[in-house]
Amino acid sequence: MLLAKRFASLMLALALAAPVAASDYLVRPGDTLRVEVVEDPSMNRNALVTPDGRVHLPFVGGVTAGGRSVDQIRAAVTAALADDFAVGPTVFVGLASVAPSVAARSGPVPEETLSVFVMGEVVSPGRIEVEPGTTVLQVLATVGGFSEFAATKRLQLRRANGGEAAVYALNYHAFERGQSADGQLPVADGDTLIVPTRRLFE
Template identity: 45%
Template structure:
């Protein structure tokens, strides 16, 4: 009786895991395990590339990002159908999840920063925290004319905000506590001769 109950609980756990996988939205960095029952040689683990695609023999490039395992299996099945006498049985499961790189956002800094370039940072970082993470300002920085350039996602237009490092805000300046958004570009211009 105990063995029977353990078997039932184990099967229920497997059914729950299968249900969770069938509704999971595949992300870049995930590894998918793909099996074709009619041809075991085709079975393999494939990495979901940053653009959300995978490559599978005889099926070519398949869009996987944002889709479910059932959707990917259906696409691969239809693409393999011409190579088999009967429609193949394709099983797709998530072998491992990506590293969660999508939690970081890209912010750029250029000009008179001590460490210009691209930084991947946690969401919620403020302008002042980001400047500190970029090694601060060089001695040639125009501290009163720092720019935060941001693209409006709805209009696609760029807005330029001015930041005065010396006063940490004030008239015609955003504050150092301004939260940065993905894709923001911070421009630190060079100081003028008598500035």
């Protein structure tokens, strides 16, 4: 009986300690956040923290996430949405996944891989590691394709060229019809592929 009580006390202590540890975690680029708004479920999504430390959400735009706790991010999203609701929105923010570290990877690691960020309306947004020569279409296939809200005619590939960022406009429908070869464009290390949310009548 005494052993059972000690075990129960230990489990309770661990359960109480877990939220504290999570709240102390500071989000970093490559992490994926789960954002939910009770009053508007259409806004619920997984959002990638881009290399500049921001997450991008509909009706909100970019919110600084890097270096902040999930509670601080939740407060920032709530404040940004406040004017769009008659009563303050109920927002939940949690960690869907953390950016992989080299030390945490299991199995054989290729001699050279590229880090590519995919954000917006895809099935599995986040940071992925691909081999050199991987194309835009192959990246889209790796993340599971588009969500039902994807604006597939307005894809963006953002690439850092030296100190400046280049933005390439891509049209998936043109890829499908064979009117554009941009889908065969090889990605580069640090590229960010953005799939925007479809507009109302798009």
